[in-house]
Amino acid sequence: MTTRVLVPSGVLGLGFDRKALARGVAMSPDIICIDGGSTDSGPFSLGAGQSKYSRAATKSEWRALMQARAEAGVPLVIGTAGTCGTDSTVDWMYDVTVELARELGQDLRIARLYSSQPVTRVAEALASGRVTPLPPAPEIRLDDLTNIVALAGAEQIQAALATGADIVIAGRTTDTATIAALPLSRGDAAGGVWHGAKIGECGALCSTNPTSGVIMVDFDDTGFTVEPLAEGARCTPHSVSAHMLYENSDPFRLYEPGGYLDVTGARYTALDDRRVRVEGSAWVPGPYTVKLEGARIAGYQTTILAILRNAHYARNAQAWVDRLTSFLQSEILTRMELAPEDYGLEFRLIGVNGALGVLETRSGDPVEVGVLGIITAKTQAEAAEIGKLINPFVLHYPLTDDEELPTFAFPYSPATTDRGALYEFALNHVMALDDPMSAFRIETTHIRSEVPA
Amino acid sequence: MTIGDLVLKVRSKNAGPFWVTIDVFCDRPDVFQRLSQGLATERVAVLFQVAPDQLKRFDIADLRVIKFSLPRPVVQGSAADRDMHGAQYAALLEELTID
Numbered sequence: 001m002t003t004r005v006l007v008p009s010g011v012l013g014l015g016f017d018r019k020a021l022a023r024g025v026a027m028s029p030d031i032i033c034i035d036g037g038s039t040d041s042g043p044f045s046l047g048a049g050q051s052k053y054s055r056a057a058t059k060s061e062w063r064a065l066m067q068a069r070a071e072a073g074v075p076l077v078i079g080t081a082g083t084c085g086t087d088s089t090v091d092w093m094y095d096v097t098v099e100l101a102r103e104l105g106q107d108l109r110i111a112r113l114y115s116s117q118p119v120t121r122v123a124e125a126l127a128s129g130r131v132t133p134l135p136p137a138p139e140i141r142l143d144d145l146t147n148i149v150a151l152a153g154a155e156q157i158q159a160a161l162a163t164g165a166d167i168v169i170a171g172r173t174t175d176t177a178t179i180a181a182l183p184l185s186r187g188d189a190a191g192g193v194w195h196g197a198k199i200g201e202c203g204a205l206c207s208t209n210p211t212s213g214v215i216m217v218d219f220d221d222t223g224f225t226v227e228p229l230a231e232g233a234r235c236t237p238h239s240v241s242a243h244m245l246y247e248n249s250d251p252f253r254l255y256e257p258g259g260y261l262d263v264t265g266a267r268y269t270a271l272d273d274r275r276v277r278v279e280g281s282a283w284v285p286g287p288y289t290v291k292l293e294g295a296r297i298a299g300y301q302t303t304i305l306a307i308l309r310n311a312h313y314a315r316n317a318q319a320w321v322d323r324l325t326s327f328l329q330s331e332i333l334t335r336m337e338l339a340p341e342d343y344g345l346e347f348r349l350i351g352v353n354g355a356l357g358v359l360e361t362r363s364g365d366p367v368e369v370g371v372l373g374i375i376t377a378k379t380q381a382e383a384a385e386i387g388k389l390i391n392p393f394v395l396h397y398p399l400t401d402d403e404e405l406p407t408f409a410f411p412y413s414p415a416t417t418d419r420g421a422l423y424e425f426a427l428n429h430v431m432a433l434d435d436p437m438s439a440f441r442i443e444t445t446h447i448r449s450e451v452p453a
Numbered sequence: 454m455t456i457g458d459l460v461l462k463v464r465s466k467n468a469g470p471f472w473v474t475i476d477v478f479c480d481r482p483d484v485f486q487r488l489s490q491g492l493a494t495e496r497v498a499v500l501f502q503v504a505p506d507q508l509k510r511f512d513i514a515d516l517r518v519i520k521f522s523l524p525r526p527v528v529q530g531s532a533a534d535r536d537m538h539g540a541q542y543a544a545l546l547e548e549l550t551i552d
Contacts, residue, residue: 039467040467040538041538042529042530043529043530134471136471138528241516242518245516245520246466247466247467247468248468248474249522250509250522252511298531298532344532346533348535355541355544356541356542357533359500359501359502359526359545361500362548422532423530424530425528425529425530425531428471
């Protein structure tokens with residue numbers, strides 16, 4: 001059976017071409033799927049259980065998709081809702097959805113798929129040998145994690161769709177699961193389904209017009225066909241096959257719950273100047289495992305930024321921060337009774353090696369150097385106190401004892417900024433499940449809204 | 454001559470929080486051949502200060518792409534991380550000289 005999946009963009013919150021979306025709706029899709037998140041922006045979202053995208057941007061785009069769903073009369077699914085897909089961000093997305101349902105006068109059945117994991121469940125799985133590290137995994141420590149999620153696969157999305165939901169708001173899922181769920185349940189070829197889902201998960205990134213967002217993927221029993229829907233956008237065998245490289249450490253293999261996709265034998269054919277047909281991808285079934293993600297607070301930070309424009313100091317910036325650091329460590333020890341191992345104090349030289357640190361291979365003669373001081377301490381109060389202590393020295397400390405006190409450029413007042421908690425990723429593991437739903441739960445609601453007069 | 458002078462594009466990006474992946478888009482078959490044969494994996498390992506057996510390499514003739522994947526030098530978002538998206542690592546390979 002052919003299954004037509006409309007993907008409006010790679011992620012909700014980045015925008016998409018509204019005309020292309022309308023074109024997609026007119027082509028009678030069987031389902032509309034969009035991703036809501038990623039770990040790509042770092043551990044903050046998961047650690048804090050908050051969306052990285054603004055509520056306003058999310059609501060504006062979700063409104064357009066809810067209208068498209070009503071017009072098409074098919075389910076709308078969002079995976080990894082609210083960037084990280086914790087229970088808190090699923091509920092955040094649900095609030096936005098209920099608010100919009102009332103504003104649009106829509107009558108909706110909503111299924112929420114929850115992916116957050118209680119520590120006790122993961123601890124029990126670990127004790128019974130059902131948690132396996134993936135290289136390079138950090139040492140597992142569960143007691144201080146602020147959030148743990150498991151990445152749902154196609155099975156959990158299928159269960160949510162089976163409730164008869166108009167809208168599925170899913171917590172953490174794999175990037176591909178929402179797209180793969182319906183074609184798999186209708187019996188389309190599994191190799192083609194997972195491959196097409198991977199190609200489709202970033203929207204039009206697999207085309208010549210990446211920012212246009214909207215694509216259509218047609219699945220069947222021998223493979224899939226992908227077509228971008230924006231005016232002038234094209235998919236070519238090269239643009240489609242090259243997408244397997246993207247954010248993927250192995251371009252031929254993609255692990256999912258219950259097996260992996262192998263695209264070694266995939267053949268990419270141009271059907272015309274904008275559509276590409278793909279056949280020959282294989283699905284290799286394996287044990288049913290779900291990937292785990294977790295985050296913890298690794299400290300609290302205060303930052304300070306000074307700019308060295310004076311040529312003598314810009315040229316000798318590294319020597320200056322080395323001398324400054326050792327002076328400050330002794331000041332902090334004397335005045336706050338904190339040894340260097342009790343806190344972190346790092347100065348990064350923007351204009352010298354700010355992005356690459358010790359890996360940097362180039363050197364030059366910078367016009368100016370930004371000195372970004374980063375303090376990491378056990379509490380925010382302690383980080384802020386260290387920031388205030390070092391502030392006058394970052395402003396005035398001399399390169400040698402026998403020169404005048406310099407004064408550098410602070411771009412704002414106060415010179416220090418409290419950044420709040422520093423989160424870190426704490427898991428790179430998979431957890432084996434006997435029943436795919438044993439680590440996930442679904443809640444359904446029916447929103448009855450009056451059509452506005 | 455640097456790799457950047459020869460190729461269409463060098464791109465790097467996180468592949469999850471623990472890996473970074475670098476794609477060298479050679480564009481032309483002759484450039485792909487030249488790099489595929491002339492760029493030693495050991496040089497790339499030294500560049501990123503990673504053990505050679507930790508560096509995965511894929512030479513994909515159909516796409517004229519050479520891909521390297523390595524455990525991130527520092528875990529994404531950890532206190533020592535300087536580049537949250539890992540997109541600047543590409544500059545090191547782009548600026549590597551090649552015979």
